[in-house]
Amino acid sequence: MPASKPDLPRAEVMERLEITADLVVLKLRPEVEFEFHSGQYTTLEKDGIERAYSIVSSPHEPILEIFVELVRPPAGHLTPLLLELKKGDFVSIHPGGKGTFTLEADRPNQFMVATVTGVAPFISMIRQYLHSGKRGLKFHLLHGASYQDEFGYREEMEALARKHPGSLAYVATVSRPGQERNRAWQGLTGRVNRMVLEQIQRFGLKPGSTRAYACGHPGMIQDVRKQLLPLGFEVKEEKYWTE
Ligand SMILES: Cc1cc2nc3c(=O)[nH]c(=O)nc-3n(C[C@H](O)[C@H](O)[C@H](O)COP(=O)(O)OP(=O)(O)OC[C@H]3O[C@@H](n4cnc5c(N)ncnc54)[C@H](O)[C@@H]3O)c2cc1C
Incomplete structure (x- = not known):
C-alpha cells in the first residue's frame, strides 16, 4: 500500500455521519491552522491518492465538514477509502482552502x-x-x-x-x-x-x-x-x- 504523502498535515475524523450507504459527511479537525474562504475546496489524501473536496462548514466553525459521495470501484479510487474512515482515524489534508469559487456579494x-x-x-x-x-x-x-x-x-x-x-x-x-x-x-x-x-x-x-x-x-x-x-x-x- 503506498505511503501517505509525508509533506501533508493530517486531520482527525471527529464524526462520521452516514446520509445514505453512498453518502457520508466527515467532520475533521486539522492538526494545523487551516484558513479558507466559504466556497473553497481543499484536498484530502490517503494511500497516495489525493482528491479535491469542497468545504461545507464555514470559516467561523471549529470543525471542517466535507460531504463525500462514493464512486464505486473500479472507477472510484479515494472515495471507497474515505467512506471507510471512522471516528479517530486520520486523513492527510492540504492545509487551507483552494480555488476561486467564492461568494460574489456585489449583486443582491x-x-x-x-x-x-x-x-x-x-x-x-x-x-x-x-x-x-x-x-x-x-x-x-x-x-x-x-x-x-x-x-x-x-x-x-x-x-x-x-x-x-x-x-x-x-x-x-x-x-x-x-x-x-x-x-x-x-x-x-x-x-x-x-x-x-x-x-x-x-x-x-x-x-x-x-x-x-x-x-x-x-x-x-x-x-x-x-x-x-x-x-x-x-x-x-x-x-x-x-x-
Ligand atoms: C473543485 C472540486 C471539488 C470537489 N468537491 C467534492 C465534494 O465536495 N464531494 C465529493 O464527493 N466530490 C467532490 N469532488 C470530486 C472528487 O474530487 C473526486 O473526484 C470524487 O470524490 C471521486 O474520487 P475517487 O478517487 O473515488 O474517483 P476518481 O478516480 O476521482 O474518479 C473516477 C471517475 O469517476 C467519475 N466521478 C468522479 N466523481 C463522481 C461523482 N461524484 N459522481 C459520479 N461520477 C464521478 C469521473 O468520471 C472520474 O473520472 C470535487 C472535485 C473538484 C474538482
Missing part, C-alpha cells in the same frame, strides 16, 4: 444550482453570510438529487429558509420520482437543470441584479450555462469531474 440575488454534494460550497456561503449578521443578499438555492434521502442538508436549509425568508429560499427536487425510494417524496420532481428557467421566473431574477452559480455534475453545469448565458446571466461554476 444569489442564484445557486447544485447536484447532491455540489451543495457543499453553497452551504458554507449561506452559513457564513447568516452568521455574519449582514443582510441585503437573497440566496436562491436549487438542489437536485436522484433520491429524497440524498440531500444531506435539506432540513438545515429548510429551517434556515423559514427563519430567514428574506435571505434564503431553498428548492429541492428528485429526478427519479417513480422509484420506491422516493415513495414518500412530496416535493418537486425532475432534474434540477430542467427547472432553472421556471425558478428564475418565479423569483423574478434579472441578470443585472443576480449572481448565478452551478456546482457538481458537469452535465448539469453545461445545461445551466446553455440556458442562462443567452439571457445575459454570468454563471460561476465548479465542476466536480470532467465528462
Whole structure:
C-alpha cells in the first residue's frame, strides 16, 4: 500500500455521519491552522491518492465538514477509502482552502444550482453570510438529487429558509420520482437543470441584479450555462469531474 504523502498535515475524523450507504459527511479537525474562504475546496489524501473536496462548514466553525459521495470501484479510487474512515482515524489534508469559487456579494440575488454534494460550497456561503449578521443578499438555492434521502442538508436549509425568508429560499427536487425510494417524496420532481428557467421566473431574477452559480455534475453545469448565458446571466461554476 503506498505511503501517505509525508509533506501533508493530517486531520482527525471527529464524526462520521452516514446520509445514505453512498453518502457520508466527515467532520475533521486539522492538526494545523487551516484558513479558507466559504466556497473553497481543499484536498484530502490517503494511500497516495489525493482528491479535491469542497468545504461545507464555514470559516467561523471549529470543525471542517466535507460531504463525500462514493464512486464505486473500479472507477472510484479515494472515495471507497474515505467512506471507510471512522471516528479517530486520520486523513492527510492540504492545509487551507483552494480555488476561486467564492461568494460574489456585489449583486443582491444569489442564484445557486447544485447536484447532491455540489451543495457543499453553497452551504458554507449561506452559513457564513447568516452568521455574519449582514443582510441585503437573497440566496436562491436549487438542489437536485436522484433520491429524497440524498440531500444531506435539506432540513438545515429548510429551517434556515423559514427563519430567514428574506435571505434564503431553498428548492429541492428528485429526478427519479417513480422509484420506491422516493415513495414518500412530496416535493418537486425532475432534474434540477430542467427547472432553472421556471425558478428564475418565479423569483423574478434579472441578470443585472443576480449572481448565478452551478456546482457538481458537469452535465448539469453545461445545461445551466446553455440556458442562462443567452439571457445575459454570468454563471460561476465548479465542476466536480470532467465528462
Ligand atoms: C473543485 C472540486 C471539488 C470537489 N468537491 C467534492 C465534494 O465536495 N464531494 C465529493 O464527493 N466530490 C467532490 N469532488 C470530486 C472528487 O474530487 C473526486 O473526484 C470524487 O470524490 C471521486 O474520487 P475517487 O478517487 O473515488 O474517483 P476518481 O478516480 O476521482 O474518479 C473516477 C471517475 O469517476 C467519475 N466521478 C468522479 N466523481 C463522481 C461523482 N461524484 N459522481 C459520479 N461520477 C464521478 C469521473 O468520471 C472520474 O473520472 C470535487 C472535485 C473538484 C474538482
